[in-house]
Amino acid sequence: MSENTPPIDAFAEAILVEETGAGRFQVEAHAGGSIFLVDEPVAFGGLGTGPNPYDLISMALGSCTAMTVRLYAERKQWPLDKVRVRVVHLRGTLKARDTFEREIDLRGGLDEEQRARLIDIAMRCPVHLTLERGADVRTTLAPPDVGTGPDEGGQHKRHMIEACEESLG
Template identity: 60%
Template sequence: MADSSTTTAPDMDAIQVHETGAGLFQVEIQARGARFLADEPVAFGGMGSGPDPYDLLASALGACTTMTLRLYARRKGWPLESVSVRVSHARASLNARDSFTREVIVTGDLDETQKTRLAEIADRCPVHQTLDRGADVVTHFVAPVPATQETGTGLHMRHMSEACGSERA
């Protein structure tokens, strides 16, 4: 365990999560000025006041896919009217590999070549790539520091742009 007096420079893209004191599992999440709750369902001892952590992970994949497809189609000047993504998550046991099923619906006057390319781009969204290759998690116990209201560095937007390539319409 790290020394509890250790301090680090705040990461401007860091998400702040803290217990609310309401219920056993309810937490408030602060992300670049937005605040929302996460919780466990009532059936599992929570208050059901927000998505559970796996719902948030699946939501990240759906949001990133939607945003990446929108950015790519905009750059190409394609007539993409709307994108919606439904994501489900499953895992047989704690030691089993996670499985995400992503259903993408795009509307607009797109030809088959454009739809095929959008399917390829969906697999290049940064969150999909993160899940696909795995991630390292490093944990430090540190002294409390005040929360910051900084807007971040735009890391996700930069990675999404990279996923779409430098291709322009």
């Protein structure tokens, strides 16, 4: 572990993903108290029973953006009625750099200065920063017969709050 690698702490969020045995690609994802299916479209050999992994990355970016913008607007008591985020993932090849096109729709009686500030805050949402910086992935082989389960933590919420702090801007 390098000196820049944070240790796993009490707020770490573990996600458990396991095959269901239905179809070639269908897996069940356990996140916090939720369970949902991830799959590939029928056209690609899946059952089409859930979003694919790239959809999940786009969903993470869009949902983190909406949540972070909402949190900031509430703190400022700004008249934000609704946030909608549309994300399109683009990739040429496995070696090409991915692009996420994000369109943010802010509804409500916001002035131009408030709208601009909320876009600045969106650029600091934790998932945006993760994608922008890149991430290290450490992989280990689990010992046989050891059950692993999802952990419930608050890491993402802590990072959204940090993104909204004025001192970062």
